[in-house]
Amino acid sequence: MTSAVEATVYARVVAADELRDGELIPVEIDGTPVVLVRHRGEFFAVQNNCTHRDFPLSEAGFDARDGLLICAWHNGCFDVRTGEAVVPPPTEPVETFPVRLVDGWVEVGLTGSLEP
Numbered sequence: 001m002t003s004a005v006e007a008t009v010y011a012r013v014v015a016a017d018e019l020r021d022g023e024l025i026p027v028e029i030d031g032t033p034v035v036l037v038r039h040r041g042e043f044f045a046v047q048n049n050c051t052h053r054d055f056p057l058s059e060a061g062f063d064a065r066d067g068l069l070i071c072a073w074h075n076g077c078f079d080v081r082t083g084e085a086v087v088p089p090p091t092e093p094v095e096t097f098p099v100r101l102v103d104g105w106v107e108v109g110l111t112g113s114l115e116p
C-alpha cells in the first residue's frame with residue numbers, strides 16, 4: 001500500500017503572449033477555479049472567488065497601477081501579488097498559486113494530495 005504525498009502539479013494554461021498586461025482570464029484547474037492575471041510582465045494566479053460573498057474575481061476590474069483586483073459586487077480589493085484583502089468588505093485573503101513560464105507557456109501550480 002502506498003501513501004499519498006503532497007506535490008505541486010503544474011497545468012499549462014495559456015501562451016504567455018496571448019495575455020496582455022492588465023488582462024485577466026478565468027481558468028479551471030483540476031476542478032479549482034483560478035483567475036490568471038498579467039501584471040507588469042509577470043503572471044499571478046489567485047482563487048477565482050471573492051472571500052466576501054464568493055463573487056467570481058474573473059469578473060473583477062483590475063487596477064494596473066496598484067495591482068489590485070476590484071470585486072465587481074461590493075468593490076472589495078485584493079492585491080494580485082499576495083492575495084491580501086486590502087479594501088473591505090473582504091477581510092480574508094484569496095489563495096494564491098505558483099506560476100511559472102515554460103517554453104512560452106504559462107503554467108499554474110496546484111498543491112494537493114496525490115497518489116504516487
Ligand code: FES
Binds near residue numbers: 051088
Ligand atoms: S462579494 Fe466581493 S466584495 Fe462582496
